[in-house]
Amino acid sequence: MPESGQVSLERPQAAGGQTLLRFLTCGSVDDGKSTLIGRLLYESAALFDDQLAALERDSRRHGTTGEAIDFALALDGLEAEREQGITIDVAYRYFSTPRRKFIVADTPGHEQYTRNMATGASNCEAAVLLVDARKGLLAQTRRHSIICSLLGIRRVVLAVNKIDLVAFDRARYEEICEEYRAFAKGLDFAAIETVPLSARFGDNVTVPSERTPWFAGAPLLATLEALDGESEAAARSFRLPVQLVIRPDSDFRGFAGTIAGGVLRKGAVVKVSHSGQAASVARIVTPGGDAEQAKTGEAVTVVLSKEIDVARGDVLAEPTQLPEVANQFSANLIWMQPEPLLPGRSYLLRLGTKFTPATVTTIKHRINVNTLDPLPAKALEANEIGVVNIETAQAIAFDAYRDNRETGAFILVDRETRATAGAGMILHGLRRATNVPWQALSVDKRTRATLKRQAPCTLWFTGLSGAGKSTIANLVEARLSRDGFHTMMLDGDNLRHGLNRDLGFSDADRVENIRRVGEVAKILVEAGLIVLCCFISPFRADRRAVRERFDAGEFLEIFVDAPLATCIERDPKGLYRKAIDGRIPNFTGISSAYEPPESPDLVLETQAAAPDELAERVVALLEARGHLRRA
Amino acid sequence: MNALSPTLRRLEAEAxxxxxxxxxxxxxxVLLYSIGKDSSVLLHLALKAFRPGRLPFPLLHVDTTWKFKDMIRFRDDTARRLGLDLIVHVNADGLARGIGPVASGSSLHTQVMKTEALRQALDRHGFDAALGGARRDEERSRAKERVFSFRSAGHVWDPRTQRPELWRLFNTRLGPGESMRVFPLSNWTEIDVWHYVAAENIPVVPLYFAARRPVVERDGAMILRDDDRLPLLPGETPALKSVRFRTLGCYPLTGAIESEAATVEDIIAEMLRSRNSERQGRVIDRDETASMERKKREGYF
Structure with missing residues (x-):
């Protein structure tokens, strides 16, 4: 063991007024993060004898510190981590002093785990940033500072570690601090504290070190005890995202949720974000019983003075400072899944207690996380951060992340795998959503359709190239036209000569192609027409995104099913031969996947029946669903 | 009742x-109720969460048939007192095969009567989410587990493909056959649990408190012979000692500690002096270094 004369093994008593601080440790790979946390746990007596004994065993097997205990092994909990000597995932650790309980998020330093660092930072109020005194500021140091700043951390402690290895040199310490303060000027930190320390030997970790007599500041632990953790949250405007409605009987109807900003007072008037309906607060039920008021972070159930419509996903808010309600906003987005983010593709967005479909409409730029400079980007890869515009299917209530971390943050969930694909922080609502209201038109869809004796819809033919989509659609349109119905055909090839002539065949361009077609089809349905669309549209997610633009029953997905071998044999445009020869990249069926529909409205097997007969089935479907009103 | 510290108030609100x-x-x-102190706290919090409404989900106890008699009594009293919907599940197949900690050893017993039994119960009732009282400070592979911890079909936990968990925006989406384990006490430590038990006056199983009990020393652990299914080895005679338990499980696998702590306040004072972690008494964790991670991947809670 190191010089442990000052180490106290007394576990501190948790006193009545103990507060809570969540912080993360970050810094480059070998700067000693895990060692520092191990040291804090050890010296605050949060590591027990049997854990220490296990640690001594592991240190001999995997450790990197010779005979001494390798504290890093106490934290790297997964087998793969101990074997490889690296930290893969965020680990949470706990220790306390009489004044404070600490929750520490230990996050990996490796570049590819940026997403884990952001995860750790999202729930923290402060960051301890480690720097190796020998190496000074590294790219990782800057990157982690920038991520902390983006995630809204305002308090940073710069721990200049391994000070023993530079002979406790004051000049070196001051040089690093100065360089860091200059760099951090461009970031959003409210306070930066600095400490010279040695995590390995315990200098300035919990007690002042005699080996740095020139350092007048407090050791790390005292600095962390003194940090202000919660003051900002309480000053914000009142917000309560409703989790659920509690209604045991007809006498009680309460809205349960955790206060995400400001203070709730009995008798105060609150408004529902979406409807703007107002009521006053009749009761506040807290875990400790009824209360006169409750503040940020408390889990409450609110009873209002009168019956108004409130459900999960709504936000109760201060009437004079309502959150923005819109369906378009700009945000910083951290991409987390291996498949890149493509504009136009549909994800599930979760903000507060609400899930809604959403698409990234534009990637404005990517952020260079070493310098904060904007870089041009068409897609976002895993661990990249970009500034994007997002459009949600339903309007949602939000604040800028800068003003409220609870109501300004969101995640995006992949709709196929249900993995968490990205995490975002709202910058601002988009003026075009906020200031360009929908025009209520006096002649509406129903009026136009009634004139035409039909219920408009989109027939979406999907399938491989050469499956017979256009052949069948042409026959269907001819029949409908003959019987006096009003139709319009949208053909992929034709649109690519005009509206979509700026698009190629990359995955990103295919997604945008389908989005535009969906938009045009929707306008034509508004006009009262039966729209026939023939598009390979190979990706399920994109077809679903189009479906969601329509009202229920207005979108009929027709799978024109022919085996690939048959399509290659038919090869009406000679495209398969070119693709097989490698002259067309990304050709569906050859070098790019086709995802067949999971529950189409109709399946047409083109091998089993003649085109005429198949067209008849489409018309029959329209009849059955009530789209055609025959005279 | 003492006033809660700001720390406990935040942990309570979070849970x-x-x-x-x-x-x-x-x-x-479903709420997984294992009768221990953490389950008692979890149940107390769940009742608060929906007050004045009723608990909107049942409790499930996976009974290995080897729990302390005091635990079963406490479980049934609690369910009756609070009017709870309690489901008790026993792996009947395992029982028929004669699986038990004495006959089969701790490893197989835990696998069949706990891990497999839990999977059976979740499948039989079609539960898609199971709330449990596990804490991250208990064991190091738990330190990396999510609050909403995803299980693929077959209840498998894959520590390398866990969903990142940001803010309080839990990703609760599931596909067919998939499920979620939910841990509201993730950020609580053992001492937080006892401080909360004290402040809120929460009933816990009497075995947590010191009393004179007949124990035998076996493999370095003090075992309470709760019934005659545990045969005494040659030369073993139970001795009356003042002991208590830090954690509760199957009685032949749970070691007692010598203690005089007869109240919650005594327990807290004793813990602040203790140099051993609470899982030290658990025989099943010592099987191998990464044993908890392995068991969890297979579906152990």
């Missing part, structure tokens, strides 16, 4: 928030 999320987001959640 209630998580419990409400589980109730709102899942089709058929």
């Amino acid at each position: 209630i928030h998580i419990i409400r999320e589980a109730a709102a987001e899942f089709r058929k959640p």
Whole structure:
């Protein structure tokens, strides 16, 4: 063991007024993060004898510190981590002093785990940033500072570690601090504290070190005890995202949720974000019983003075400072899944207690996380951060992340795998959503359709190239036209000569192609027409995104099913031969996947029946669903 | 009742928030009730979360048939007192095969009567979310587990593909056959649990408190012979000692500690002096270094 004369093994008593601080440790790979946390746990007596004994065993097997205990092994909990000597995932650790309980998020330093660092930072109020005194500021140091700043951390402690290895040199310490303060000027930190320390030997970790007599500041632990953790949250405007409605009987109807900003007072008037309906607060039920008021972070159930419509996903808010309600906003987005983010593709967005479909409409730029400079980007890869515009299917209530971390943050969930694909922080609502209201038109869809004796819809033919989509659609349109119905055909090839002539065949361009077609089809349905669309549209997610633009029953997905071998044999445009020869990249069926529909409205097997007969089935479907009103 | 410290108030609010999320987001959640102090706290918080409404989900106890008699009595009293919907599940197949900690050893017993039994019960009732009282400070592979911890079909935990968990925006989406384990006490430590038990006056099983009990020393652990299914080895005679338990499980696998702590306040004072972690008494964790991680991947809670 190191010089442990000052180490106290007394576990501190948790006193009545103990507060809570969540912080993360970050810094480059070998700067000693895990060692520092191990040291804090050890010296605050949060590591027990049997854990220490296990640690001594592991240190001999995997450790990197010779005979001494390798504290890093106490934290790297997964087998793969101990074997490889690296930290893969965020680990949470706990220790306390009489004044404070600490929750520490230990996050990996490796570049590819940026997403884990952001995860750790999202729930923290402060960051301890480690720097190796020998190496000074590294790219990782800057990157982690920038991520902390983006995630809204305002308090940073710069721990200049391994000070023993530079002979406790004051000049070196001051040089690093100065360089860091200059760099951090461009970031959003409210306070930066600095400490010279040695995590390995315990200098300035919990007690002042005699080996740095020139350092007048407090050791790390005292600095962390003194940090202000919660003051900002309480000053914000009142917000309560409703989790659920509690209604045991007809006498009680309460809205349960955790206060995400400001203070709730009995008798105060609150408004529902979406409807703007107002009521006053009749009761506040807290875990400790009824209360006169409750503040940020408390889990409450609110009873209002009168019956108004409130459900999960709504936000109760201060009437004079309502959150923005819109369906378009700009945000910083951290991409987390291996498949890149493509504009136009549909994800599930979760903000507060609400899930809604959403698409990234534009990637404005990517952020260079070493310098904060904007870089041009068409897609976002895993661990990249970009500034994007997002459009949600339903309007949602939000604040800028800068003003409220609870109501300004969101995640995006992949709709196929249900993995968490990205995490975002709202910058601002988009003026075009906020200031360009929908025009209520006096002649509406129903009026136009009634004139035409039909219920408009989109027939979406999907399938491989050469499956017979256009052949069948042409026959269907001819029949409908003959019987006096009003139709319009949208053909992929034709649109690519005009509206979509700026698009190629990359995955990103295919997604945008389908989005535009969906938009045009929707306008034509508004006009009262039966729209026939023939598009390979190979990706399920994109077809679903189009479906969601329509009202229920207005979108009929027709799978024109022919085996690939048959399509290659038919090869009406000679495209398969070119693709097989490698002259067309990304050709569906050859070098790019086709995802067949999971529950189409109709399946047409083109091998089993003649085109005429198949067209008849489409018309029959329209009849059955009530789209055609025959005279 | 003492006033809660700011720390306990925050932990309490966080746990209630998580419990409400589980109730709102899942089709058929269940609370895994293991009768221990953590389960007692979890149940107390769940009741608070929906007050004045009733608990909107049942309790499930996976009974290995080897729990202390005091635990079973406490479980049934609690369910009756609070009017709870309690489901008790025993792996009947395992029982028929004669699986038990004495006959089969701790490893197989735990696998069949706990891990497999839990999977059976979740499948039989179609529960898509199970709330449990596990804490991250208990064991190092738990330190990396999510609050909403995803299980693929077959209840498998893959520590390398866990969903990142940001803010309080839990990703609760599930596909067919997939499920979620939910841990509202993730950020609590053992001492937080006892401080909360003290402040809120929460009933716990009497075995946590010191009393003179007949114990035998075996493999370095003090075992309470709760019934005659545990045969005495040659030369063993139970001795009356003042002991208590830090954690509760199957009685032949749970070691007692010598203690005089007869109240919650005594327990807290004793813990602040203790140099051993609470899982030290658990025989099953010592099997191998990464044993908890392995068991969890297979579906152990």
